[in-house]
Amino acid sequence: MIFKDVKIRSFAVVLFFTAPLASAEIQQVNGGLSSSAAADLLFQLETLQQEVQHLRGQLEEQGHALKIMKQSQRDRYIDLDKRISLLMSSSLSQQAPSVTTTPQVQQVLKPESPAVIKENSTSIELAPPLSPVILQPPSAESQQAYNNAYNLIRERKFDESEVAFTKFVQDYPDNTLTGNGYYWLGEVKLVQGKSTEAVDAFSTVIKAFPGHSKEQDALYKLGTVSDQLGDTAKAKSYLQDVIRRFPDSKASKLATGYLSKVK
Known part of the structure; x- marks a missing residue:
């Protein structure tokens, strides 16, 4: 030109x-x-x-x-x-959790069979039944792998961080840090403009790790990304679910503000 x-x-x-x-x-x-x-x-x-x-x-x-x-x-x-x-x-x-000398076993509610998202015009719910599943505490090796991937985000090396988090969740599928790994993997993909892949990562937090501390944030992200992808109905469902289930959370306040702008 x-x-x-x-x-x-x-x-x-x-x-x-x-x-x-x-x-x-x-x-x-x-x-x-x-x-x-x-x-x-x-x-x-x-x-x-x-x-x-x-x-x-x-x-x-x-x-x-x-x-x-x-x-x-x-x-x-x-x-x-x-x-x-x-x-x-x-x-x-939310700093990366550190390894303790006496690691504790963490239990989360996890479906006995693969979770299913039920969607309608008002809410999104996880299908029961749920049963407690033991997640392994982070070992020194898994903690180091998580920290390395997380530090790459701080350094804004998003391509390398995406690769590192993808490997982490594959190598440690039942670790107490795995839910966090999927969440940050979704954030990294979102920054890179890979919205559809980000939806998959955030959805995994909800489907595979119900009750996880990142569930509310993952729901909020799913709402905003769905809106950006043009699915207004699904976006409203996710945002309303955040407000209904986590009314006192920061994610709920963000969802309320974002929902007021969704047409």
Whole structure:
């Protein structure tokens, strides 16, 4: 595009300087030219002037398109920066759990069979029955793997963090940190613009780890991402579910504010 713009500008400059010369030449030799030759030169001059006007119009259009492109890129950068800031502020409120010398076994409610999300116009519910399932406490190895993946987010190395969290949840599917791993994997994918994959990660927190501390945040994220993907009905269902089930949480306040803007 830049090469094309340079060619157009060069041609315009040539026409700009040659048109007056042609006009002067016509005036000088008009006395010695036939009327048909003079008319032909005038026609060529008018054609050159029209070409100049046309090229100027193209330059104006390209300048306008470039301005719009720059504005779009700036808007995307601002949106990405906001996402990163929100991600970092969330990380401050929930630090990665540390390994203890006497690890405790954690129990969460987990479906006996694969969980199913039931959706309707008002709510989203996990299908019973639920039974307590023992999750393994983090070992030194799993804790280190989680911390490494988490630190990559702080360093804004999102591609590497995505790979690290994906490997973590695969290597430690029944760890007490696995639910957190899926949540942060969803956040990383969201920052990268992989909205559909982010939905899968957030949904896994709800389906596979019901009662997890990140469930309310995952529900809120599912509501906002669904709205961004154009599914307003599902977005409202997720947001209303957050407000109904976690009325005193920060996620509930965020969901209430976001829901008021969903049309």
